[in-house]
Amino acid sequence: MSSAFKLGLIITLLSVGIDQAFKIYMVDYMAAYPFGIEVTSFFRLVMVWNSGVSFGMFAGGETTRWILISLSTIISIVLLIMMTRAARKFLASGLGLVLGGAIGNIIDRIHFGRVADFFDFDLIVMRWPAFNIADVAIVCGVAILLVDSLFFDDKSSNNKT
Template sequence: MSKPFKLGLIVAVISVAIDQIFKINMVEFMAGHPYGIEVTSFFRLVMVWNSGVSFGMFSGGEQTRLFLIAISTVISLILLVWLYRSDRKFLSTGIGLVLGGAVGNIIDRIHYGRVADFFDFDLYFMRWPAFNIADIAIVCGVAILLVDSLFFDEKSTKNEA
Protein backbone atom coordinates (compact mmCIF):
# COMPACT_ATOMS: atom_id res chain seq x y z
CA MET A 1 0.00 0.00 0.00
CA SER A 2 1.39 3.40 -0.99
CA LYS A 3 1.65 6.29 1.46
CA PRO A 4 -0.81 8.47 -0.50
CA PHE A 5 -3.38 5.62 -0.50
CA LYS A 6 -2.99 5.11 3.26
CA LEU A 7 -3.31 8.85 3.87
CA GLY A 8 -6.48 9.02 1.76
CA LEU A 9 -7.99 6.05 3.60
CA ILE A 10 -7.17 7.62 6.97
CA VAL A 11 -8.76 10.92 5.88
CA ALA A 12 -11.86 9.05 4.65
CA VAL A 13 -12.22 7.02 7.86
CA ILE A 14 -11.75 10.10 10.06
CA SER A 15 -14.30 12.02 7.97
CA VAL A 16 -16.87 9.23 8.31
CA ALA A 17 -16.21 8.90 12.05
CA ILE A 18 -16.58 12.63 12.76
CA ASP A 19 -19.69 12.84 10.58
CA GLN A 20 -21.40 9.84 12.14
CA ILE A 21 -20.54 10.70 15.76
CA PHE A 22 -21.86 14.21 15.21
CA LYS A 23 -25.03 12.95 13.52
CA ILE A 24 -25.81 10.38 16.21
CA ASN A 25 -25.54 13.06 18.90
CA MET A 26 -27.32 15.78 16.94
CA VAL A 27 -30.32 13.66 15.89
CA GLU A 28 -30.94 12.91 19.56
CA PHE A 29 -30.19 16.47 20.74
CA MET A 30 -32.32 18.17 18.09
CA ALA A 31 -35.33 16.00 18.98
CA GLY A 32 -35.71 18.32 21.97
CA HIS A 33 -35.47 21.42 19.76
CA PRO A 34 -38.04 20.98 16.96
CA TYR A 35 -37.79 24.64 15.86
CA GLY A 36 -34.01 24.70 15.81
CA ILE A 37 -31.50 26.69 17.82
CA GLU A 38 -30.48 30.20 16.78
CA VAL A 39 -26.72 30.43 17.23
CA THR A 40 -26.26 33.81 15.52
CA SER A 41 -28.49 36.10 13.48
CA PHE A 42 -27.48 34.19 10.33
CA PHE A 43 -26.75 30.65 11.59
CA ARG A 44 -29.07 28.10 13.17
CA LEU A 45 -28.83 24.46 14.12
CA VAL A 46 -31.83 22.63 12.67
CA MET A 47 -33.01 19.08 12.09
CA VAL A 48 -33.71 18.58 8.39
CA TRP A 49 -34.18 15.18 6.76
CA ASN A 50 -33.17 15.07 3.10
CA SER A 51 -34.43 12.11 1.10
CA GLY A 52 -33.02 13.48 -2.16
CA VAL A 53 -29.63 14.76 -3.24
CA SER A 54 -28.23 18.30 -3.17
CA PHE A 55 -30.84 20.90 -2.27
CA GLY A 56 -33.45 18.11 -1.85
CA MET A 57 -33.61 17.40 -5.59
CA PHE A 58 -34.91 13.98 -6.62
CA SER A 59 -36.64 13.37 -3.29
CA GLY A 60 -38.74 10.26 -3.41
CA GLY A 61 -39.71 7.00 -1.84
CA GLU A 62 -38.01 3.68 -1.28
CA GLN A 63 -36.99 3.16 -4.91
CA THR A 64 -35.30 6.55 -4.99
CA ARG A 65 -33.51 5.79 -1.71
CA LEU A 66 -32.20 2.47 -3.06
CA PHE A 67 -31.16 4.11 -6.32
CA LEU A 68 -29.26 6.86 -4.46
CA ILE A 69 -27.54 4.27 -2.25
CA ALA A 70 -26.53 2.28 -5.35
CA ILE A 71 -25.24 5.33 -7.27
CA SER A 72 -23.36 6.63 -4.21
CA THR A 73 -21.81 3.22 -3.65
CA VAL A 74 -20.63 2.97 -7.27
CA ILE A 75 -19.17 6.49 -7.06
CA SER A 76 -17.44 5.56 -3.79
CA LEU A 77 -15.91 2.49 -5.40
CA ILE A 78 -14.65 4.61 -8.31
CA LEU A 79 -13.17 7.06 -5.79
CA LEU A 80 -11.49 4.16 -3.99
CA VAL A 81 -9.86 2.99 -7.24
CA TRP A 82 -8.77 6.57 -8.00
CA LEU A 83 -7.35 6.83 -4.48
CA TYR A 84 -5.44 3.56 -4.94
CA ARG A 85 -3.89 4.89 -8.15
CA SER A 86 -3.05 8.28 -6.67
CA ASP A 87 0.62 9.05 -6.20
CA ARG A 88 0.30 12.47 -4.51
CA LYS A 89 -0.67 13.14 -0.89
CA PHE A 90 -2.58 16.34 -1.70
CA LEU A 91 -4.70 14.55 -4.30
CA SER A 92 -5.23 11.61 -1.93
CA THR A 93 -6.42 13.96 0.81
CA GLY A 94 -9.03 15.45 -1.53
CA ILE A 95 -10.21 12.05 -2.70
CA GLY A 96 -10.33 10.83 0.91
CA LEU A 97 -12.54 13.77 1.96
CA VAL A 98 -14.98 13.21 -0.93
CA LEU A 99 -15.01 9.46 -0.25
CA GLY A 100 -15.55 9.94 3.48
CA GLY A 101 -18.40 12.39 2.90
CA ALA A 102 -20.06 10.08 0.40
CA VAL A 103 -19.81 7.10 2.73
CA GLY A 104 -21.16 9.18 5.64
CA ASN A 105 -24.26 10.05 3.62
CA ILE A 106 -24.64 6.44 2.41
CA ILE A 107 -24.67 5.30 6.05
CA ASP A 108 -27.45 7.83 6.74
CA ARG A 109 -29.55 6.55 3.84
CA ILE A 110 -29.14 2.97 5.05
CA HIS A 111 -29.65 3.73 8.77
CA TYR A 112 -32.26 6.52 8.71
CA GLY A 113 -33.65 6.14 5.19
CA ARG A 114 -32.53 9.72 4.43
CA VAL A 115 -29.70 12.12 5.18
CA ALA A 116 -29.60 14.19 8.38
CA ASP A 117 -28.69 17.87 7.88
CA PHE A 118 -28.12 20.39 10.70
CA PHE A 119 -26.36 23.57 9.61
CA ASP A 120 -28.65 26.34 8.35
CA PHE A 121 -27.17 29.62 7.07
CA ASP A 122 -29.46 32.52 6.22
CA LEU A 123 -27.26 35.25 4.81
CA TYR A 124 -28.86 38.55 3.92
CA PHE A 125 -28.42 37.96 0.20
CA MET A 126 -29.25 34.22 0.14
CA ARG A 127 -30.42 31.29 2.18
CA TRP A 128 -28.27 28.18 1.86
CA PRO A 129 -29.99 24.78 2.19
CA ALA A 130 -29.18 22.88 5.39
CA PHE A 131 -26.12 20.64 5.24
CA ASN A 132 -23.99 18.34 7.39
CA ILE A 133 -20.35 17.45 8.09
CA ALA A 134 -20.27 14.89 5.26
CA ASP A 135 -21.30 17.65 2.86
CA ILE A 136 -18.53 19.88 4.23
CA ALA A 137 -16.01 17.06 3.64
CA ILE A 138 -17.23 16.62 0.07
CA VAL A 139 -17.02 20.35 -0.71
CA CYS A 140 -13.55 20.67 0.84
CA GLY A 141 -12.41 17.53 -1.00
CA VAL A 142 -13.70 18.82 -4.34
CA ALA A 143 -11.93 22.16 -3.71
CA ILE A 144 -8.67 20.28 -3.09
CA LEU A 145 -9.22 18.22 -6.27
CA LEU A 146 -9.73 21.43 -8.27
CA VAL A 147 -6.61 23.05 -6.84
CA ASP A 148 -4.65 19.86 -7.46
CA SER A 149 -5.90 19.64 -11.03
CA LEU A 150 -5.09 23.29 -11.75
CA PHE A 151 -1.70 23.58 -10.07
CA PHE A 152 -0.19 20.20 -9.26
CA ASP A 153 -1.39 17.75 -11.90
CA GLU A 154 1.40 16.72 -14.27
CA LYS A 155 -0.90 17.15 -17.29
CA SER A 156 -1.73 20.77 -16.39
CA THR A 157 1.94 21.67 -15.82
CA LYS A 158 2.99 20.06 -19.13
CA ASN A 159 0.41 22.13 -21.05
CA GLU A 160 2.02 25.35 -19.83
CA ALA A 161 5.43 24.43 -21.26
Protein backbone atom coordinates in the same frame (compact mmCIF):
# COMPACT_ATOMS: atom_id res chain seq x y z
CA MET B 1 0.33 0.60 0.13
CA SER B 2 1.62 4.10 -0.69
CA SER B 3 1.85 6.85 1.91
CA ALA B 4 -0.58 8.94 -0.21
CA PHE B 5 -3.17 6.14 -0.08
CA LYS B 6 -2.64 5.66 3.67
CA LEU B 7 -3.25 9.37 4.26
CA GLY B 8 -6.35 9.35 2.05
CA LEU B 9 -7.68 6.31 3.91
CA ILE B 10 -7.09 7.96 7.30
CA ILE B 11 -8.89 11.10 6.10
CA THR B 12 -11.77 8.96 4.79
CA LEU B 13 -12.13 7.14 8.11
CA LEU B 14 -11.88 10.37 10.13
CA SER B 15 -14.47 12.08 7.91
CA VAL B 16 -16.92 9.20 8.30
CA GLY B 17 -16.27 8.89 12.03
CA ILE B 18 -16.68 12.59 12.81
CA ASP B 19 -19.76 12.87 10.58
CA GLN B 20 -21.49 9.84 12.08
CA ALA B 21 -20.59 10.69 15.69
CA PHE B 22 -21.98 14.20 15.23
CA LYS B 23 -25.14 12.87 13.57
CA ILE B 24 -25.77 10.31 16.33
CA TYR B 25 -25.47 13.06 18.93
CA MET B 26 -27.47 15.68 17.02
CA VAL B 27 -30.40 13.44 16.00
CA ASP B 28 -31.01 12.72 19.70
CA TYR B 29 -30.18 16.23 20.96
CA MET B 30 -32.25 18.13 18.40
CA ALA B 31 -35.39 16.14 19.28
CA ALA B 32 -35.82 18.58 22.19
CA TYR B 33 -35.58 21.58 19.83
CA PRO B 34 -38.14 21.11 17.02
CA PHE B 35 -37.65 24.71 15.80
CA GLY B 36 -33.87 24.61 15.98
CA ILE B 37 -31.33 26.50 18.06
CA GLU B 38 -30.31 30.02 17.07
CA VAL B 39 -26.54 30.23 17.46
CA THR B 40 -26.13 33.63 15.79
CA SER B 41 -28.40 35.96 13.85
CA PHE B 42 -27.48 34.11 10.64
CA PHE B 43 -26.73 30.54 11.83
CA ARG B 44 -29.01 27.94 13.40
CA LEU B 45 -28.72 24.30 14.30
CA VAL B 46 -31.77 22.49 12.91
CA MET B 47 -32.95 18.94 12.30
CA VAL B 48 -33.74 18.53 8.61
CA TRP B 49 -34.22 15.20 6.87
CA ASN B 50 -33.26 15.20 3.18
CA SER B 51 -34.45 12.30 1.06
CA GLY B 52 -32.94 13.79 -2.11
CA VAL B 53 -29.50 15.09 -2.97
CA SER B 54 -28.11 18.64 -2.86
CA PHE B 55 -30.81 21.27 -2.33
CA GLY B 56 -33.38 18.46 -1.92
CA MET B 57 -33.34 17.58 -5.62
CA PHE B 58 -34.57 14.12 -6.62
CA ALA B 59 -36.40 13.60 -3.32
CA GLY B 60 -38.65 10.60 -3.59
CA GLY B 61 -39.65 7.23 -2.21
CA GLU B 62 -37.91 3.92 -1.68
CA THR B 63 -36.95 3.47 -5.33
CA THR B 64 -35.20 6.84 -5.41
CA ARG B 65 -33.51 6.05 -2.09
CA TRP B 66 -31.99 2.81 -3.40
CA ILE B 67 -31.00 4.39 -6.71
CA LEU B 68 -29.15 7.12 -4.78
CA ILE B 69 -27.51 4.51 -2.51
CA SER B 70 -26.43 2.48 -5.55
CA LEU B 71 -25.06 5.47 -7.47
CA SER B 72 -23.26 6.78 -4.39
CA THR B 73 -21.74 3.36 -3.76
CA ILE B 74 -20.49 3.08 -7.35
CA ILE B 75 -19.00 6.57 -7.16
CA SER B 76 -17.38 5.67 -3.82
CA ILE B 77 -15.76 2.58 -5.35
CA VAL B 78 -14.40 4.69 -8.22
CA LEU B 79 -13.05 7.24 -5.71
CA LEU B 80 -11.39 4.46 -3.71
CA ILE B 81 -9.74 3.08 -6.85
CA MET B 82 -8.55 6.57 -7.78
CA MET B 83 -7.18 7.00 -4.26
CA THR B 84 -5.16 3.76 -4.53
CA ARG B 85 -3.53 5.21 -7.66
CA ALA B 86 -2.95 8.73 -6.27
CA ALA B 87 0.73 9.64 -6.35
CA ARG B 88 0.36 12.85 -4.33
CA LYS B 89 -0.83 13.18 -0.74
CA PHE B 90 -2.72 16.34 -1.67
CA LEU B 91 -4.74 14.46 -4.29
CA ALA B 92 -5.33 11.51 -1.95
CA SER B 93 -6.50 13.93 0.76
CA GLY B 94 -9.11 15.46 -1.54
CA LEU B 95 -10.30 12.04 -2.66
CA GLY B 96 -10.42 10.90 0.98
CA LEU B 97 -12.62 13.83 1.97
CA VAL B 98 -15.06 13.27 -0.90
CA LEU B 99 -15.12 9.52 -0.22
CA GLY B 100 -15.64 10.02 3.52
CA GLY B 101 -18.49 12.45 2.93
CA ALA B 102 -20.13 10.13 0.41
CA ILE B 103 -19.88 7.16 2.78
CA GLY B 104 -21.31 9.24 5.65
CA ASN B 105 -24.36 10.12 3.59
CA ILE B 106 -24.71 6.53 2.31
CA ILE B 107 -24.81 5.33 5.93
CA ASP B 108 -27.62 7.83 6.64
CA ARG B 109 -29.63 6.68 3.63
CA ILE B 110 -29.30 3.04 4.67
CA HIS B 111 -29.90 3.64 8.40
CA PHE B 112 -32.51 6.44 8.35
CA GLY B 113 -33.80 6.27 4.77
CA ARG B 114 -32.65 9.87 4.28
CA VAL B 115 -29.77 12.18 5.15
CA ALA B 116 -29.64 14.14 8.42
CA ASP B 117 -28.74 17.83 7.94
CA PHE B 118 -28.12 20.31 10.79
CA PHE B 119 -26.34 23.48 9.73
CA ASP B 120 -28.67 26.25 8.56
CA PHE B 121 -27.26 29.57 7.32
CA ASP B 122 -29.55 32.51 6.62
CA LEU B 123 -27.30 34.88 4.70
CA ILE B 124 -28.33 38.42 3.86
CA VAL B 125 -28.84 37.61 0.19
CA MET B 126 -30.25 34.08 0.58
CA ARG B 127 -31.03 31.19 2.90
CA TRP B 128 -28.61 28.32 2.22
CA PRO B 129 -30.13 24.81 2.38
CA ALA B 130 -29.26 22.90 5.55
CA PHE B 131 -26.21 20.66 5.31
CA ASN B 132 -24.03 18.35 7.43
CA ILE B 133 -20.39 17.49 8.11
CA ALA B 134 -20.33 14.94 5.27
CA ASP B 135 -21.38 17.71 2.87
CA VAL B 136 -18.60 19.95 4.19
CA ALA B 137 -16.09 17.13 3.63
CA ILE B 138 -17.31 16.65 0.06
CA VAL B 139 -17.11 20.37 -0.76
CA CYS B 140 -13.63 20.71 0.79
CA GLY B 141 -12.49 17.57 -1.04
CA VAL B 142 -13.79 18.84 -4.38
CA ALA B 143 -12.00 22.16 -3.78
CA ILE B 144 -8.75 20.26 -3.16
CA LEU B 145 -9.29 18.17 -6.30
CA LEU B 146 -9.89 21.35 -8.31
CA VAL B 147 -6.70 22.97 -7.00
CA ASP B 148 -4.80 19.75 -7.62
CA SER B 149 -6.03 19.50 -11.20
CA LEU B 150 -5.22 23.15 -11.90
CA PHE B 151 -1.76 23.32 -10.35
CA PHE B 152 -0.39 19.82 -9.84
CA ASP B 153 -1.83 17.67 -12.62
CA ASP B 154 1.06 15.68 -14.13
CA LYS B 155 -0.70 15.05 -17.42
CA SER B 156 -1.28 18.72 -18.22
CA SER B 157 2.39 19.60 -17.69
CA ASN B 158 3.52 16.75 -19.97
CA ASN B 159 1.16 17.66 -22.82
CA LYS B 160 2.14 21.30 -23.30
CA THR B 161 2.79 22.26 -26.93
